Amino acid sequence: MKKLITGISAILVLVVLLFGTQRYLASQTGTGESSDKVLNLYNWGDYLDPDLITKFTKETGYKVSYETFDSNEAMYTKIKQGGTSYDLTVPSDYMIKKMKRENLLLPLDHSKLTGINNYDTRFMNQTFDKNNKYSLPYFWGTLGIIYNDKYVKPQDVQHWDDLWAPKFKNQIMLVDSARDALAMALITQNKSVNDKSTADLAAAQAKLTTLMPNIKAIIADEIKMYMAQNEAAIAVTYSGEASQAMGNNSHLHYVVPSEGSNLWFDNIVMPKTAKHKAAAYAFLNFMSEPKNAAQNATYVGYATPNKRAMPFLSEAVRHDKQFYPDKKTLDNLQVYDDLGQRWTEKYNDAFLEFKMSQR
Structure with a gap:
């Protein structure tokens, strides 16, 4: 989701940071909860099907504390300042590179990722995160x-x-x-x-x-x-x-x-201050499941990088070249x-x- 703030909109970011605007979809548990059965997720607004949060909690037992941001810069500032321990967040391509350079991310243990082979290789190993050391694809567009x-x-x-x-x-x-x-x-x-x-x-x-x-x-x-x-x-x-x-x-x-x-990418990353790593890996694997990825893509409207999710999308969507461009178009982006x-x-x-x- 490409939303870069200007000098004026920076004021709005400060307001958000000062007043802590939050939206919890699946739990009354506050961020930073010490229980091991919670996932603190920091995501763009309206960027995850609420039904999937309910399903994730039912399947894994992890409650989800869900807080939203409206720009990469707002997310970056809050994580850099510390004080709130998010387990996962969803920055865009250029911001992943910036956060990696500033040592704000944890490398992912690929041995704990059960669905990594579900992703289209075109959206893996991008220049902003070679070999997907720190991130997994979430949406692209x-x-x-x-x-x-x-x-x-x-x-x-x-x-x-x-x-x-x-x-x-x-x-x-x-x-x-x-x-x-x-x-x-x-x-x-x-x-x-x-x-x-x-x-x-x-x-x-x-x-x-x-x-x-x-x-x-x-x-x-x-x-x-x-x-x-x-x-x-x-x-x-x-x-x-x-x-x-x-x-x-x-x-x-x-x-x-x-x-x-x-051509932009939003990927899921694990901030360095993450406290609930087991919950984070459970969510990464849950969202890597083809049916869940397809459900989220249908709800949000953006393109999924999960190649095995494609059969679960409507035929009209998966054959729409404006939203799933062919290689010739992609090469020109x-x-x-x-x-x-x-x-x-x-x-x-x-x-x-x-x-x-x-x-």
Whole structure:
């Protein structure tokens, strides 16, 4: 789930950290509970079927204390600060690399993982975690374009540059993410989404600013709701958000531009401060079971990396190339690298300046 905070949204992170916003789905046991029969899970909001938590508890006896975050940065900050011992969390690709470098993760004992062979090898051994020493795949997806065929012809929105057409004035909703918005602009200029050139970033910002007349709103999770309600003709967002919106509106369609986009991964990791390792391995194995992986993918709407789960998905889903792209498309996608603090700030500043130009 690619949600990178900007300077403004950092305030929201501080609020969350100060007031400890939590949501428990399956237990009244607080995080840090000393009992061995608890799992402290820190995950994105609405990123796990609640029925699977109930099933996991019934099968294993482990109660689940479930707390949520809304950005990789919020999750990272809370784990780095310590004080709360989470057994598992679900960072994105670039954040796994960062947490690994800062010694915040425990290596996984592969001898305790019973379902590791269920995963598609295409999603294993990624550059951010070679040999899956610290992580197991959870979901993966793409950045793309949703359009409503009531207002837009399919041939008019197949590429990123199409979004700059004057006819789309005030008709586009853009995901509130520095990396994603600038990646879109960088790709139109044949640059890497991990570009570290001051000139290239300035050019991408300038290109993005010229899109502002077409921007109706810059928002996050609400995109899927607004698109389902016909509030906009076009949106730039993630494949899972698109899937959920499309499930509520038959006029919506999702496109991954052929010139390239972002391919992202969310993986499960074990923080260094984990106290309930047996429970953590039980959950990793539970979620690796094909039927459970398929059930979670159906609920959440994102693509599962579990190849043996595919037969348990509906035929329409598993053959949908926008959500399960073929190799040719995958080869043209780019994974975000950890840019480091200096360049992350540069991207965030460029995006903030773009947002300030909004009408």
